[in-house]
Amino acid sequence: MNGIPGAGGGARAAGALQPLLPADPSSLAGYRLLGRLGAGGMGVVYLGRTASGELAAVKVTHAERADQADFRARFRREVEAARRVTSPWAVPVTGADPDAPEPWMATAFVPGPSLGEAVHAHGPLPERSVRVLGGAVARALAAVHEAGLVHRDVKPGNVLLAVDGPRLIDFGIARVAGETGLTSADVVVGTPGFLAPEQAAARAADIGPASDVFSLGCLLAFAATGRPPFGTGTADALLYRTVHDDPDVDGVPEPLLPLVRRCLAKDPAERPTAEDVADRLTADAEAEPPDWLPAPVVRTIAERSARMLALPDIDPTEPGAPPEGRRAPGRRRFLLSAGGAVLAAGAAVGARALYDRGGDAGGAKTGAGARERRWVIGVHADLTGPAGAIGRAQEQGARLAVELFNARPPSGGSARKRPFTLTLKVSDDRGDPSRALAAARALTTDPDVLAVLGPTSDTTGEAAMPAYDEARMPVATVSAGLNLLAAGDLRTLVRAIPSHPKAGNWIGFHVLHQGSTRPGIVHDRTDDVYGWQYMGGVDWAVRYEGASTPYHRVVPAGTTDYRTVIRDMLDHGIDAYVHCGVTETAVRAALALHEAGFTGPRATGQRVFDEQRFLREAGAAAEGWAIGAPAADPAALPSAAAFRTAHARRFGAAPAPYAGEAFDVVNLMIDVLVEAAAGGSRPGRAQTARALLAAEHRGAMGAYSFDASTREVNGIGTYMYVVEDGRTRYVGAAPLGPPGKKGS
The missing domain is CATH 3.40.50.2300 (Response regulator)
Known part of the structure; x- marks a missing residue:
């Protein structure tokens, strides 16, 4: 997440946090800004915190730069590149808006030092630490290459150290392998001293995954010896040595030396792949204890994590009267300071404030014309896979809610009248992420589907959400608690479950x-x-x-x-x-x-x-x-008595876990649709998504409302x-x- 001079990996460490300047904003897109991590001619990197307490590095470009079409294109490419990489060893993007007046991007914040900072402060790493470091960075690069990208700037400042392993950052100059657009053929891109010879010589056509492997070899040599393998000095001198001289690898532990030399081969064809490097380095390391860093580095991480806890608090959620016009949640209220998710100040995977950009197709008026269209609620679930019991319980809860609604008298004679008939449409992804996108599109391509319950699991949710967001489909999940599901630009998801x-x-x-x-x-x-x-x-x-x-x-x-x-x-x-x-x-x-x-x-x-x-x-x-x-026992809740009776009558058994929550959330969707119908129109999807986020409902399992910034249910906790x-x-x-x- 670089591209800003002076805002490299070390500048993002907690120890380098600088106070905000008078001209700096206090918040941005749902992040409260706590200080500056770095700044340069391109913009500023801030330390931000979400309403739920998670920390992020928020990179904001200067407005004058954003006015340059090629700069905005490069920024958009950076966001797209970072989002394409899925690896536990690469820091994830948690939010971005390349089209904002001042484009910004947020990534998870890691409170540890960069590799460069740690080595300069504490000396070279021991052999086992180098193995773990290199294996993890190689795995991250393998994910970069699998996504069809080349990182192009693997260096000590772009590797952050955490207790559970290193993290690769900064996709500011990453690009699709073999692509040469947006950069002149004779321009050297990257950091001299950690570039491959083909980069140093600006041979753009030769730059590919093997170039990253060469940089990884430089990284390993630096970590093991404390010295860059091509020395120090001016950029011209470093580039010349990289192309023509042998690397200085004196001091690299003997067991690692052959692999490091292979990585530093001048000919890209002679270098191993990133996957090969990872396999060689981690063959023995993973069986050893996980405390991979020397004690002084661990102390640095601990001290910086502690400083995160001492940062200014954001407004806590405390018990007391609810805001005017809103009912207090009937289920468990989250009483902690929102700093509670500093929990992730090493995990750092925050939800960001989300924006609805419209996209409604416009609702048709009720009446003769509207009766020709169906009113459909979808269920996206794992019905036949590893989480089939959960998916089937949710499908039963949803089906019961729809059937009870359809049993109401039609419009005319009752306070609980039925202005339309509902249909339930179920899509089974079998718990397989590779099927989840198709399962979602089976619902999004049906123009009569107005809202969806599901998906069942984190992994299928991650795979399916792009389709739902593209279609502006409102989605509510009662069993997928992954924070990343509410990250990025998703505008239609609500979670009836704590993260x-x-x-x-x-x-x-x-x-x-x-x-x-x-x-x-x-x-x-x-x-x-x-x-x-x-x-x-x-x-x-x-x-x-x-x-x-x-x-x-x-x-x-x-x-x-x-x-x-x-x-x-x-x-x-x-x-x-x-x-x-x-x-x-x-x-x-x-x-x-x-x-x-x-x-x-x-x-x-x-x-x-x-x-x-x-x-x-x-x-x-x-x-x-x-x-x-996240599911309570309906048998223990007096408020669920009628639901238990109806479920036993319909399905011949007591409700399984998650059935009650699914029943409630579908009834919440029904409330939203009924209110829209009372206004004389059939709502569009984006309109339904906005209404769902703002709605409140008291159901069998408790009361539901959602936080507009995190799109997460208010007040619901964990049940033991x-x-x-x-x-x-x-x-x-x-x-x-x-x-x-x-x-x-």
Whole structure:
């Protein structure tokens, strides 16, 4: 996220935060701006925070630059390039508007130092650190190349260091492989000293993925020795040495030297691929402990993360009277300072304020003409895949809401009259992200579909949302809590579920209420983003006002030996265990804890609740575990009595988890459509999306309204279940804060 001189990776570190100037804005597109991370002739990079507390690096270009057509085109390319790269080792874009008067882009903020800053401050990295660093950056570059791009500026300032691994940043000069537009053929683009010979010689036609691999070789040599392989000096001298001289690799550890030399081959054809480099570097590293950085660097990261907690607060959400004209939410109110999602100040995956740009086709008047068109609500769900039980429960809840509405008397004689007949249209993606886009388009291409419930999971939601957003289709999900679903330019999504970081908050508070002062927190990287977001939420909660001192472990994907992980955590004195990960690894952790005789509080989150596999495979080891979920138990809520009765009559069984939430959200959609029909028109999709975001509804499971900036439901928290005798018993809503906090 560079392109601004003086605003490189090191400038984005928390230690370099400068105060805002009088001419700087205090907020931008839903981000409160807290200070400057860097500035130059092109613009300014600010540290921003969303309404929900997540931090972002917000890059804003100067207006005079934005007036240059080629500059705006380059900025748009930067945004597009960054969004095409999907990797846990590349910092994601969380929002952007290349068409704004002053184009801006926000990326997740990483509070650690850049590689260059760390090496200059603390010296070269040890061999294992270099292996982990190079393996992760190589994986990020492999994702860049898979997206058809070349990064073109891999250097120490564009690699940020975090406790759970490095992050590659800055796609300002990335471009499609083989493309030469927007840059003159004789212009050298990149950073001298870390360029490939074909870049240094401005041979644009030869620049490709192998060029990034050469830069990666320079990066590895620098990390291992503390020196750039082609020395220092003027740009001309560095470019000449890169093309003609051998690199200085004295001091590179012997086991790494052959690979580094291959990366630094003058001929691009002789270099390995990024994937090959990653495989060579991580063959042994992933089996070793996850504490990959030297202690002085870890202390730097910890100090900077602490400074993030000391930044000015944004307005907290506190208990009290609701704003005039709005009812207080009937479900759980989020009582924390919005700084609670500083939880992600390492995860840093924020939602941004979203904008509706219109796009309505215009509604047809009710009457004879309107009766020729159907009024359809869609359900996008996994009905036959890994989350089929959840998808089918939601489909049943939606179907029941539609059937009860259609059972109302038609317009004319009742206060609850039916101005139209509803149809339910269901699209099954089988839980497969590769099918999710087609499942979404089956609904968006039907002009009668006015709103959609779903998708069921994070991964299918990510794949499907571009189609929904393009069609201006209002979408409400009750089971996909990924923060990234509300990032970027999405204008039509609302989430009737807390984000994973917020859910992690409540899991952390639950553990504190069990008396823990030294909880162990595992970030399982099997589903890295989910685990990352949950871990950040738990970590912030258990540290809240010094409530406890947690011990962390980051466990690589594919790890099967949880005995070693648990033994290490017990040796460090943990008195509780929180698993931020998927069911498969939660089973391994439960078995290892049971074998070790650990009986302290054990807790986990939504992904484990969503599958009965944990109870089956963990068996006796699952007893006593607490599992948080965004779905309450209808059997425990007096307000859900009529829903339970209707569900049992219609389907012959009690409602499964998520059925009640789906029932409520579809009834909320119905309220919006009925109100539009009362005004004499059939609403368009964008109009329905705006109305849905502003609507309020009191349903079987509680009351619903949405935050206009985050598009997330107000007030709903996490609900706790405890495993007893091989079953989950509903406990109730998770505490709102640590012990002693009012309302917790």
